Amino acid sequence: MSILIDEKTRLLVQGITGGEGSFHTRRCIEYGTKVVAGVTPGKGGTKMDEVPVFNTVERAVAETGANTSIIFVPAAFAADAILEAADAGIPLIVCITEGIPTLDMVMVSNYLKQKGTRLIGPNCPGLLSAGKCKVGIMSGDIFLKGNVGVISRSGTLTYEAVSQLTTLGIGQTTCIGLGGDPIIGMVFIDALELFQKDPDTEAVVLIGEIGGNQEQRAAEFIKNKMTKPVVAFIAGASAPPGRRMGHAGAIITGASGRAQDKMDALSAVGVTVTKSPAEIGSTMQKVLASKKGKSSRK
Amino acid sequence: MKAHEYQAKQLMAEFGVPVPRGSVAKTPAEAWKIASDLGGKVVVKAQVHAGGRGKAGGIKVVSSPDEAEQAAQKLLDSKLVTHQTGPQGVQINAVLVEEAIDIKRELYLSIVIDGVAGMPVIMASEAGGMDIEDVARTTPEKILKAYVYPAVGVRTFLARKLAYGLNLAPEQMKAGSELIANLYKLFQAKDCSLAEINPLVVTADGRVLAADAKLNFDDNALYRQKAVEALRDIAQEDPLEVEAKSKGIENYIKLDGSIGCLVNGAGLAMAVLDLLRQEGGNAANFLDIGTINDSERVVRAIGIINSDPDVKAMLINIFGGMARTDVIAQGLVTAHHKMEIKVPVVVRLAGTNVAQGNKILDESGLKLIRANSFREAAQKAVAAVNKS
Numbered sequence: 001m002s003i004l005i006d007e008k009t010r011l012l013v014q015g016i017t018g019g020e021g022s023f024h025t026r027r028c029i030e031y032g033t034k035v036v037a038g039v040t041p042g043k044g045g046t047k048m049d050e051v052p053v054f055n056t057v058e059r060a061v062a063e064t065g066a067n068t069s070i071i072f073v074p075a076a077f078a079a080d081a082i083l084e085a086a087d088a089g090i091p092l093i094v095c096i097t098e099g100i101p102t103l104d105m106v107m108v109s110n111y112l113k114q115k116g117t118r119l120i121g122p123n124c125p126g127l128l129s130a131g132k133c134k135v136g137i138m139s140g141d142i143f144l145k146g147n148v149g150v151i152s153r154s155g156t157l158t159y160e161a162v163s164q165l166t167t168l169g170i171g172q173t174t175c176i177g178l179g180g181d182p183i184i185g186m187v188f189i190d191a192l193e194l195f196q197k198d199p200d201t202e203a204v205v206l207i208g209e210i211g212g213n214q215e216q217r218a219a220e221f222i223k224n225k226m227t228k229p230v231v232a233f234i235a236g237a238s239a240p241p242g243r244r245m246g247h248a249g250a251i252i253t254g255a256s257g258r259a260q261d262k263m264d265a266l267s268a269v270g271v272t273v274t275k276s277p278a279e280i281g282s283t284m285q286k287v288l289a290s291k292k293g294k295s296s297r298k
Numbered sequence: 299m300k301a302h303e304y305q306a307k308q309l310m311a312e313f314g315v316p317v318p319r320g321s322v323a324k325t326p327a328e329a330w331k332i333a334s335d336l337g338g339k340v341v342v343k344a345q346v347h348a349g350g351r352g353k354a355g356g357i358k359v360v361s362s363p364d365e366a367e368q369a370a371q372k373l374l375d376s377k378l379v380t381h382q383t384g385p386q387g388v389q390i391n392a393v394l395v396e397e398a399i400d401i402k403r404e405l406y407l408s409i410v411i412d413g414v415a416g417m418p419v420i421m422a423s424e425a426g427g428m429d430i431e432d433v434a435r436t437t438p439e440k441i442l443k444a445y446v447y448p449a450v451g452v453r454t455f456l457a458r459k460l461a462y463g464l465n466l467a468p469e470q471m472k473a474g475s476e477l478i479a480n481l482y483k484l485f486q487a488k489d490c491s492l493a494e495i496n497p498l499v500v501t502a503d504g505r506v507l508a509a510d511a512k513l514n515f516d517d518n519a520l521y522r523q524k525a526v527e528a529l530r531d532i533a534q535e536d537p538l539e540v541e542a543k544s545k546g547i548e549n550y551i552k553l554d555g556s557i558g559c560l561v562n563g564a565g566l567a568m569a570v571l572d573l574l575r576q577e578g579g580n581a582a583n584f585l586d587i588g589t590i591n592d593s594e595r596v597v598r599a600i601g602i603i604n605s606d607p608d609v610k611a612m613l614i615n616i617f618g619g620m621a622r623t624d625v626i627a628q629g630l631v632t633a634h635h636k637m638e639i640k641v642p643v644v645v646r647l648a649g650t651n652v653a654q655g656n657k658i659l660d661e662s663g664l665k666l667i668r669a670n671s672f673r674e675a676a677q678k679a680v681a682a683v684n685k686s
Binding site for chain 1: 382411413414416417418431447448449486489491516517518519521522549551553561562563564565566567568569570571572573574575576580581584586617618619620621648649650671672673676
């Protein structure tokens with residue numbers, strides 16, 4: 001099994017005719033994702049390769065039964081695109097777009113709460129269920145089918161972590177990039193809950209970074225609800241305070257959002273925290289070996 | 299993006315948040331004139347993008363226009379060193395000359411976005427004039443919080459609740475609650491990420507005023523906030539960061555180490571800084587080059603790093619996903635032809651098109667230090683600095 005996306009995913013691409021939209025649609029199809037529709041207002045009735053394009057999400061859903069959407073539209077229009085997908089009843093929306101104004105996301109996130117829609121991102125690389133389905137922009141060839149779930153606030157650091165795992169022969173169930181903005185849809189605790197329930201996921205890699213307190217909330221969840229082992233790395237231990245480190249959400253404000261506090265909170269609840277981003281894979285290898293040792297002794 | 303206090307106060311005044319009478323001066327003569335118009339007894343405040351001004355001597359209370367002129371003379375064209383600026387300090391190019399106010403009470407008021415709740419939160423406290431984080435740590439019960447639902451906004455009841463919470467006197471209640479509602483209007487209209495008044499004061503003559511003012515703006519919203527963008531003061535920013543931004547390299551931050559870094563992705567770029575420190579080195583900068591689609595951009599980024607005199611070695615670590623490693627490799631080769639790179643360059647490529655990328659480097663004939671893994675790259679960069 002995997003979480004959120006698999007062979008049953010019917011993907012809709014908002015902004016499918018743009019440069020990035022068309023490029024990544026093709027990569028998703030190559031990976032095996034069923035892309036059933038695209039939306040670009042004004043281009044309804046045309047096709048992008050073999051994918052039918054519609055003017056509205058509502059129409060696309062009615063005609064194709066799309067159940068997941070990925071958004072590539074520019075920042076100024078992305079909030080509207082998320083609202084349109086939610087309005088059309090799509091239960092899972094993945095927004096890749098970077099640079100959406102925070103106050104737009106305030107409005108969007110309140111609307112989504114009312115609708116019960118799940119959003120991943122914005123400013124994220126999307127997600128991938130190894131060997132099954134890709135709804136995102138990560139390069140598919142570094143993934144290996146297996147039993148470790150990966151959640152991260154970063155894009156390329158996730159590739160680094162996944163590649164360390166794959167090199168050691170440790171495969172993955174699903175990898176999710178949650179996004180680097182101050183207001184994002186899905187957060188660590190939502191993903192941890194799904195991984196805890198997923199019978200195929202044996203352990204989870206959590207990659208956090210400075211800013212906010214989602215890692216502390218994750219620690220609270222792990223303490224109360226999680227029985228599967230978690231390995232964590234927190235980026236930004238050497239970042240200067242008060243500076244926005246690339247991601248809009250990655251900023252230490254005064255005494256809050258520091259890497260050390262996050263590492264301490266996670267360590268305190270039994271998470272294996274590695275201080276080295278080069279040892280995420282090898283740390284997971286040790287954790288899995290000791291888990292095996294324990295279960296064989298039982 | 300940050301604004302100066304005087305700019306923040308102008309915006310607040312526009313939105314109906316009362317501020318002390320005063321004006322900005324860029325010369326001592328202007329300071330004299332403003333002080334004279336205000337009746338002599340004034341406060342002269344250095345305008346810099348750094349906190350801790352008061353303790354660092356950046357705020358002077360004077361009692362005549364002549365003294366105001368002298369105070370301005372001393373501050374202008376000097377550098378202010380506060381606990382936030384580092385030892386090099388920050389340039390003072392303007393001072394705010396304001397009426398000296400007779401303060402009866404010091405309060406605190408701010409609005410920020412709460413990422414977890416997904417909405418703005420107003421914080422108010424009777425413990426004004428202090429570091430609000432100290433208050434939050436030692437006496438959190440002294441901070442009132444009110445979440446603002448975007449479809450509801452700051453209604454009268456909410457502003458009144460906070461005003462009562464601040465124990466404003468009955469005759470200040472109307473002015474106080476209007477001030478709170480108006481600050482929220484400003485926050486919304488200008489896409490702020492922070493609006494802070496510390497202290498918010500009640501004067502002896504019963505006025506409620508923003509004695510200090512801080513506004514930060516959401517960089518993502520600047521495309522629709524041209525008037526806000528015009529408030530940017532590049533003299534307060536690091537020259538290399540200004541140059542990088544002017545060349546389209548948005549995510550460059552100057553740091554105090556000696557290894558110049560070029561990385562794709564913010565998380566990986568932060569992780570590189572962390573790894574360098576663990577291996578005994580220090581980064582000279584943070585640079586997330588983002589998705590590279592042209593090698594010219596790579597050349598510009600290398601140019602910025604190469605022009606930093608602190609850089610003793612360069613570390614290029616790219617994990618191609620969206621970004622193509624062959625484009626990076628091509629950019630690196632072109633950069634070597636276009637400029638003299640005197641420091642050793644460590645390169646590690648992985649991901650999309652890595653075979654092509656490595657081939658370009660192999661065939662370039664350049665003396666590069668190659669690494670196969672993340673850690674090896676960091677170790678070789680640290681070793682290169684230690685050798686030089």
